[in-house]
Amino acid sequence: MISLKALTKKYGDHAAVDDLTLEIKPGAVTGFLGPNGAGKSTTMRLILGLDRPTSGVALVGGVPYHRLKEPLRTVGALLDARAMHPGRSGRAHLRALARSNGIAVGRVAQVLEMVGMEPAAGKRAGALSLGMSQRLGIAAALLGDPEVLMFDEPVNGLDPDGVRWVRQLMRSLADEGRTVFVSSHLMSEMQLTADHLVVIGKGRLIMDAPLPEVIARSSLTAVVVRTPYAGELAVRLAAAGGEVTRTGESELQVTGMAVERVGDLAHEAGVRLHELRTREASLEQAYRELTESSVEYGVRG
Numbered sequence: 296m297i298s299l300k301a302l303t304k305k306y307g308d309h310a311a312v313d314d315l316t317l318e319i320k321p322g323a324v325t326g327f328l329g330p331n332g333a334g335k336s337t338t339m340r341l342i343l344g345l346d347r348p349t350s351g352v353a354l355v356g357g358v359p360y361h362r363l364k365e366p367l368r369t370v371g372a373l374l375d376a377r378a379m380h381p382g383r384s385g386r387a388h389l390r391a392l393a394r395s396n397g398i399a400v401g402r403v404a405q406v407l408e409m410v411g412m413e414p415a416a417g418k419r420a421g422a423l424s425l426g427m428s429q430r431l432g433i434a435a436a437l438l439g440d441p442e443v444l445m446f447d448e449p450v451n452g453l454d455p456d457g458v459r460w461v462r463q464l465m466r467s468l469a470d471e472g473r474t475v476f477v478s479s480h481l482m483s484e485m486q487l488t489a490d491h492l493v494v495i496g497k498g499r500l501i502m503d504a505p506l507p508e509v510i511a512r513s514s515l516t517a518v519v520v521r522t523p524y525a526g527e528l529a530v531r532l533a534a535a536g537g538e539v540t541r542t543g544e545s546e547l548q549v550t551g552m553a554v555e556r557v558g559d560l561a562h563e564a565g566v567r568l569h570e571l572r573t574r575e576a577s578l579e580q581a582y583r584e585l586t587e588s589s590v591e592y593g594v595r596g
């Protein structure tokens with residue numbers, strides 16, 4: 296479990312992280328989303344004690360990072376895959392990390408196997424491809440067999456097999472009951488990977504909800520109904536609080552109302568239906584709606 300309580304980090308007058316309060320729970324993959332500059336990396340750095348909050352606290356398993364006795368056994372993180380001594384081999388890097396954290400050196404071979412990089416383990420870290428560096432960074436995060444894992448853009452530079460592998464790894468870590476907190480700009484990937492989403496913009500919390508709820512709340516998620524009595528049903532649905540758009544002679548789209556309720560109202564009205572389904576927004580669409588006013592840099596297409 297990761298707990299943030301009124302977590303705030305200011306650089307001069309600018310709040311990179313602004314009063315964030317939330318819990319990232321075990322047994323789930325929590326996606327961490329936000330436009331460039333939203334404060335994701337800063338939040339992760341604060342959790343890992345790499346930066347000091349201006350105010351508020353970040354706790355891992357109920358304790359601030361700097362008070363953890365054996366930090367790598369509690370939380371493993373991949374922040375910047377290239378942040379390694381370039382002249383050292385991946386294996387040597389992991390061994391040094393194990394030794395300095397009281398972890399049995401035998402664990403190194405295990406994590407190298409888990410990430411599928413034994414063949415490249417003897418190469419200098421500086422000579423590794425970005426994809427291999429990512430795997431090495433993930434191996435380092437797994438070294439202490441921690442309960443909490445944090446990954447900043449873990450699929451950067453990975454090929455489609457690598458992306459699938461990361462997705463499966465996150466799933467299995469969460470299924471083992473661990474807390475998995477992962478940032479990404481790849482919405483299609485997040486839609487496949489995450490159970491829960493935390494969305495921030497300009498350092499502030501925009502959304503903290505299960506993925507299906509984020510999708511359901513999008514205005515682009517709608518119930519589609521086909522019926523020969525579209526006009527009659529439209530009146531009934533609107534009277535019950537639905538937002539109804541007539542999209543064809545015999546087709547309606549309804550927002551603000553669950554599919555079950557639409558079916559029940561049609562039944563009560565004695566209206567025959569030829570089709571009743573939910574058309575879900577993609578996470579990309581839901582995300583764009585949520586963050587429209589929070590984009591700090593760049594131009595939105």
Ligand SMILES: Nc1ncnc2c1ncn2[C@@H]1O[C@H](COP(=O)(O)OP(=O)(O)OP(=O)(O)O)[C@@H](O)[C@H]1O
Pocket residue numbers: 306310311329330331332333334335336337338
């Ligand atoms: N050391 C620093 N000094 C001054 N400002 C900083 C520093 N680190 C981050 N910032 C600012 O804090 C804000 C949040 O940055 P951060 O890197 O946490 O965002 P992010 O969500 O991780 O972005 P990205 O998606 O681009 O990685 C930005 O406005 C950034 O310029």
